[in-house]
Amino acid sequence: MEKIRLAAISAFGLEAIVKRELDELGYENVTTDNGWMYFDAEIKDIPRTNINLRCADRVMLVMGQFQVYSFEELFDKTYELPWEKWIARDGKFTVKGKSVKSKLYSTPDCQSIVKKAISKKLCEEYDVEWMPETGAEFTVQISIHKDIATLSIDTTGAREGLFKRGYREKSxxxxLKETMAASLVKLSFWNKDRVLYDPMCGSGTIAIEAALIGRNIAPGLNRSFAAQRWPVVKEEYWKSAKTEARKKIDLNSDIKIYxxxxxxKAIEIAKENAIxxxxxxxxxxxxxxxxNIREPMCPNGVLITNPPYGERIGETVDIQKIHKKLGQVFGRDKTWSVYVITSVESLEKDFGRKADRKRKLFNGAVRVDYYQFFGEKPIRNRD
Ligand SMILES: C[S@@+](CC[C@H](N)C(=O)[O-])C[C@H]1O[C@@H](n2cnc3c(N)ncnc32)[C@H](O)[C@@H]1O
Structure with missing residues (x-):
């Protein structure tokens, strides 16, 4: 089987969790660089990773990586890569780009050179004067970091990253992005034998992602991906990746999420999304x-929540009262673990305890912290 190189892109702070997911899927020698997790794979792994990864943003097909100091070099090295192997005769391709700390700093110029080099190569290979660009979509990305260029094609889809599961019609x-909600659950010590509670669930994303994890339902089973229209990634690969994922679903465990x-209105929407x-x-x-919560509904639970916060919704005074309440009810119960994602810096003070762990994350463009207050390890299971 032919080897290819893929990279799963993760949001800032979630690299370790995406790497863990790749390990669990059996990919070895995963190397991390600047939010990209590179790994060796085969073409059939394009469907497999897109369907199964819960916490990554997207999966990129790595076409090549090289040092670059001039536009001529960028053109020649881009031209040399085997674009015709992937981009079909009628393929529609756009080029996105970014450049950080590099001699070639003008992103629009880099994008246009890459586009020209790929067009030239494809026109020669297909023996045409111009590419009609009427078919499947290929989003090429040129990322230059410290003069090392990485050229890749987005297998997931430029508009709809992996966060798009297909269940959240309304919000x-x-x-929270679905990928972020899944990451928060994965970063907690929750497992399906414990009760999970989100007391400020909004459209239900944390609860639904936890249920998908508990049931072992692959997040990408009900959506499509850009590479599904690529001739090289055969239909049978998608079918077998879906069959493999469906076989792993656990419908028998008794999962208790509140x-x-x-x-x-939020509860109505959350219910619809869960259905x-x-x-x-x-x-x-x-x-x-x-x-109005007086006490936890049971011992040994895990609370994961995303309260309203300043930059987005809510009033600071109310938020502090809510944080205090969480501390009084769940923080004082030694058997509960509490996880709160917020940008409100007084969380620990209001909650009444220093977090056992604090992780810096970004919720969209908002810098937030994920506060983790660990409870005692449960002696017995949920009952
Ligand atoms: C940031 S949103 C949660 C978004 C949610 N994680 C999602 O993905 O849709 C915060 C939620 O807290 C709820 N909320 C605000 N004050 C509350 C209170 N006193 N008790 C319960 N929920 C509250 C709001 O209605 C809102 O749905």
């Missing part, structure tokens, strides 16, 4: 103001 203000919100994702049997939704 409210400030929803999700509530002060907003009735769409096929995990509504794992989640109990209810309307509740956090401020």
């Amino acid at each position: 409210l203000e400030a929803p 999700a509530s919100d002060i907003s009735k 769409e994702a096929g995990v509504d049997d794992c989640i109990e939704f209810f309307v509740k103001d956090v401020m």
Whole structure:
């Protein structure tokens, strides 16, 4: 089988979790560089990784990597790569780019040179004067970092990264990306034998992603990907990746996830999303103001939540009261672990305890912290 090189791109701070996912899928020798996790693969791994990765943003096909100091060099080295192997005769290709700390710093110029070099190569290979660009979409990316250029093609789809699972038809203000919600669950010590609770669930993303993890349902089973229209990535590869993923689904475990919100509308939307994702049997939704919670519903639970915060929604004073309440109810119960993602810097003070671990992340463009307050290890399972 022919070897190719793929790279899973992760958001800042989530590299280790994406690497862990790749390890679990059996990919060895994963190397990390600047948010890109490179690994050796075969063509059939394009469907496999796109369908199974929960926390990565997208999967790139790495065409080549080289040092570059001039536009002539960029043109020649781009031209040398085997674009005709991937981009079909009618392929529609656009070039995106970025350049950091490099001699070739003008991104628009780099993009246009790469486009010209690929066009020239394809026209010669296909013996045409110009490429009609009416067919499948190929988004080429040129990333130059410290004078090392990486040329890749986006196998996931430029418009719809892996966060798009297909279940969240409706959402409210400030929803978390599905990839971020899955990462928060993966970063916690939650497993399907423990109760999970999100008391400010909004459109239900954390609860739904946890249920998908608990049921072992691959996140990409209900969506399409750019590479599905590429002739080289055969239909049979997609079919067998889906069959493999479906075989792993666990419909028998008794999963207990609770999700509530002060907003009735949010709970209606969250329920619809859970039905769409096929995990509504794992989640109990209810309307509740956090401020009215008196005690945890059971011992040994894991609370993961994304309260409203300043830059997005909510009032600072209320937020501090909510954080205090979380500390009073769940922070004082030694059997509960509490995980909060927020940009509000007074969280630890309001919660009443220093976090056991704090992880710097970005929720979109907003710099946030993921505060982790560990509870005691459960002695027995949920009961
Ligand atoms: C940032 S949003 C959560 C978004 C959610 N993670 C998602 O992906 O859709 C915060 C949520 O907290 C809810 N909320 C605000 N104050 C609350 C309170 N006192 N009790 C319960 N929920 C509250 C809001 O209605 C909103 O849905």
